[in-house]
Structures are given as C-alpha cells and as structure tokens.
Amino acid sequence: MSQKMNPKILIAYYSWAGNTKKIAEQIQSETDGTLFEIIPETAYPKDYNETVQQAKKEIADGFKPALKTKIDDVDSYDIVFIGSPNWWSTNAPPIDTFLADNDLSGKTVVPFCTHGGGGQARTAADVAKKCPNSTVLEGFCVSQNGIEKAKVDVSKWLKKIGVI
Template sequence: MKSKSIIAAVAASLLTGLGCSAQEQPKVSTEPSRILIAYYSWGGNTKYAAAQIRKETGGALFEIKPVKPYPADYRECTVQAKKEIQEGARPELSARVEDIGKYDVVFIGSPNWWSTIAPPVSSFLAGHDLSGKTVIPFVTHGGGGMAR
C-alpha cells in the first residue's frame, strides 16, 4: 500500500534526524517505550494513520477524546468545528497522558479542520508539557487546500 510506505518513510526520516534543518538534531531515544502517538480522529482516517505509525515504530497509542463527542453527522460536525475554531475553543478531554515525561518522541495527529488542527488536539497541546521532546505532527485531510 502506497500510503503505508509514505508514512513509514516520513516517520523513519524524522526519527533518524534526516529532516530539512541545517542544525544538528538532538539525540532522542527511538525505543518503542519512549514513543507516544497521540491522535484525534472523527471519521477514522487519523486513527488509521496513527495505527500505521504505531506498526512502524512500536510506540504507544493515545486517543485524544473530547468529553462531549462531535456530532456524527458530517455537516453538523463541520458547523460545530468551525465555530469552535473561530472562538479558540479547547474542549474538555476525557483523559490525559499522566506520564508524558517518559516519552522522548511524540507524534501528534489531527484531521485538518478549517485549515488547522481539530480543537481537541489544541486541548491536548495546552494540557501537556512537550518541552524538550521531539514532536512530529501528522494530519489527515479530506478536501480543500492546505493552509495553517
């Protein structure tokens, strides 16, 4: 599957420090026990991408879940998401990673909603100190153009 190969190639290049930066990359542990894959998925696409990253890295999966789920209806969900993004909302999450300090590498996945990350991912980022960690974002996108 082509998308699996792309995910693996991106993850491998980022984990081995072959990024586009001219600066030397800090040394981080890529042991599976030191890798976290946190993601929010509304329709299942980001969950699938996170599972593929887990398959390649062996990291731990953490699903970011809002206390109040988004509507199952696509149109209703987009209306709510747009309003929350415009307001800078950070919905309450049902759980947090209590032992975030044990991870060196944190993949963070989100669907692209209105040209940015989903509000539950904003809540996750605001509620966890990722200082000193290698943070690797990944995004799923269903249409439109790329933006922020």
C-alpha cells in the same frame, strides 16, 4: 531528534471519522510507539454537516474542549506524534486542548494530518506554534482517499525524518 538509541514514542491523535486513527496505527506499526487517542468529553455530532458547523465556531472562538482521556506520563516520552484531521485549515480543537494540557518542551514533536482535500494547510505550523520549546519535525498529511494506500508513504516519511 532525541539522542537516545531507542527513544520512547507516543502517538497522540484525535480522529472523528477514523482516518487519522488509521494513520496513527500505521505509525505505531512502524515505530512500536504507544497509541493514545485524544477523546473529548462531549463527542462531536455524527452528522458531518453538524460537526463542520460546530468545529468552524469552536476554531473561530479558540475553544478548547475538555478531554475524556488524559495521559499521566507524557514526560517519559522522547518523541510525540500529534495527529489530527484538517478542520478549517488547522487542527481539530481537541488537539489544542491536548497541547495546552501537556508540556512538550524539550521533546521532538511530529505532526500528521488527514484531510478531505485541504492538504496540510496550517496543521503542522499550528502545532509548531503551540510547541515553541520543542523540536518539530516535518509533518505528514494524506487525503482521506489515500488512507488505505498510505502505508508505503508513511514508512518513507518516517525514514526521511529519521524516526525509523
């Protein structure tokens, strides 16, 4: 974790159904960090089953979609939260693009995910693999059924990992 007294925090997330966005906003309200939504140039289908099929293929192929949103000042942040839905036991492909496009070396990286029953799976471990020169803290995950009640759990987790 950063030794700064008031570390600058970025909360970067991709959210297909809005669940991950809600957790990102809860983290933001606790940390005063900057929210950054990762948006692919080509949106995923609105239909759940179509998105599942597309994501399954993209993940199997290691596809990294082009992003509509870019962050120019990632170097100015000390702590970077990375949020994603759990898709096929890993992060959504836009997360892989974000991590490939932004060097988080020397930063504290904090993964979080939302899921429909698959738990954290490899989401946090995969972020850690893609950030080998970062300090990766314990991740957080919450089921889509627990999103609305997660505020207390988010706060406990942020205290446990020493961010607040």
